[in-house]
Amino acid sequence: MMAYATQMEAARLGIVTPEMEIAAGDEHISAEQLRALIAEGQAVIPKNKRHQIGHPKAIGRMLSTKINVNLGASRDCCNIDVELAKVQEAERLGADAIMDLSTFGDTRAFRRTLAAQCKAALGSVPIYDALVYYNKELAEITSDEWLEIARIHAEDGFDFMTIHCGMNQATAARFMRNRNRITNIVSRGGSLMFAWMQMTGKENPFFEQFDELLEICRKYDVTLSLGDACRPGSTHDASDATQVEEMITLGELTKRAWARDVQVIIEGPGHMPLNQIASNMKLQQTLCHGAPYYVLGPLVTDIAPGYDHITSAIGGTVAAANGAAFLCYVTPAEHLRLPNEQDVHDGIIAAKIAAHAADLAKNIPHASDWDDEMSKARQEVDWEKMFSLSIDPEKARKIHDENPSEIKDACTMCGEMCAMRNMNKILNGEVVTAK
Known part of the structure; x- marks a missing residue:
């Protein structure tokens, strides 16, 4: 068999990999159909060569909508056992991906534990970890150290990494010229890189040394999640020039990544009024050449702390029905505190409902089978079958039995x-x- 470095290179060589076979079976399509989508960059299989136990999942707008779960320790909440319990709950509920956003403690040990135990795709944001790993002031981190932290995350077996390559000096200058946002830059990684550039006067190393970053991704077959540092953090800021300019840059970087056979997904908003979501999805498909779109929500209103899993599910349904491929869950604790295990549960259920509703709208093969089976159980008044078919069986049974x-x-x-x-x-x- 011909050697290949990444799933994308294999696809372009006409090779159907074992990962493609598994993922295609989940999608009820042929492995050859999936191979063609990956070759064109329209779908990805995040699967680091060092993540040995993972179950490969394909992400693309013409495939079933996938969901991601964020978790991780912080300085105020640093109980690793609690975070591992969240991981177990996420996997039990069928999360397709888990992102470790830890900002405190022995982050590398936690990543290695996840890589050894989790079958879901694993993601991270190396920019967060740099401050923990190097244990020094933000402005003292060197350009080479930024690249090195990405290499470390790849070595640890993480399948995709969100890196804010589009927050370059040109994007930062546009933001500074047009200070009409209410919420400025709300991306944690984007704000850190913006601050580092402002303090050092240097270019974003991930943008300036993008080819070196691609070599890291190619070596381990890490899917590059191009982070949207300028995503809107309020409905007021949605679809402004800063967001769109960064999206144009991400589209240019996507072509450079594809030239090295590196798989790419694009991060999107954020907060956005309902009437802007569909057009934003279409704009991304054009500017980023159809690369899979990964959205946080979008949250369709800013006034619902404690219920943002609902505002997110509303926006996520519209986004996925119009082309988003990957939904990042939002919990009831969004904007308030680190989520606990119940928050994680509620956020996952809301995101899964959004994803499934979008799959019905997109006529994804066999998506309606589940609904049809539930409808038959209701017609037969078969309570046990209704409970078993529920997206949250325990809650359905509890409410009925009360x-x-x-x-x-x-x-x-x-x-x-x-x-x-x-x-x-x-x-x-x-x-x-x-x-």
């Missing part, structure tokens, strides 16, 4: 007036009574 009906084939909403129950009876030739 106030059960005396009538076996009904619930306390309708009782003997249950349409399902009465139609079953009358169509079977039985008498329907009001008692």
Whole structure:
């Protein structure tokens, strides 16, 4: 068999890899169809060569919508056992990817634990980790050290890395000229790189030494997630010139990555009014040449702290139905604190609902099978089957059992007036009574 460095190189050589076979089976398409999409950059399989136990998943707008879960320790909440419990919950609920955003503690040991235990695709943001790893002031980190931290994350087996390559001096200058945003730069990694450039006067090393970054990604087959440092952090700031200019730069970097057979996904908003989401997805497809789009939400309103898993699910559904391939979950704790295990649970369920609703809208093969089975179970008033088919079986059962009906084939909403129950009876030739 011909040697290949990355899934994209294999695809371009006409090789169907074992990872493509597995991922294509999940999508109910042929491995050859998936190979063609990967060759064109329209789909990716994030699978670091050193992440031995992962289950390969394909990400692309014409495939089923995938979801990512963010977690990780911070200075104020640094219990690794708690973070590992969140990881286990995420995998139990079927998260497609897990991103470690840790900013405190022995971050490398935690990454290696994740790589050894997790089957989901693993992602990280090396910029965060640089301050922890080097343990020095932001302005003292050198250009070479920024590249080295990316290399370390690749060596640790992480499948995709979000790196804010588009936050260059030109983008920063545009931001400074047009200071009409309410929320400035809300990307944590983007703000750190902006601050580093402002303090040192140097160019973003990930932009300036992009070819070296690509060699790191190519060596380990790390999918490069081009971070949107200028994503809107409020509905007011959505779709402004700073966001669009960075997107143009990300499109240019995408072509350079593809020239080295490096897989790419593009990060997107953020916060965005509902009426702008569809057009933003189309704009990204044009400017970034159809590379898979990875969105945080978008959150469609800014006034719902405690309920941002809902504002995110609304925006995520519209985004995915219009071309986004990958949804980053948002929890009820967004903007408030580090999420706990229940927050993680609620955020995952909301994101999965959004992803599935979008798959129905996109007519993804067999997406409607699940809904059809649930509808049949409802028509048959088969409670156990309804519970098992629920996206959150434990919650569905709990709510039902809190106030059960005396009538076996009904619930306390309708009782003997249950349409399902009465139609079953009358169509079977039985008498329907009001008692």
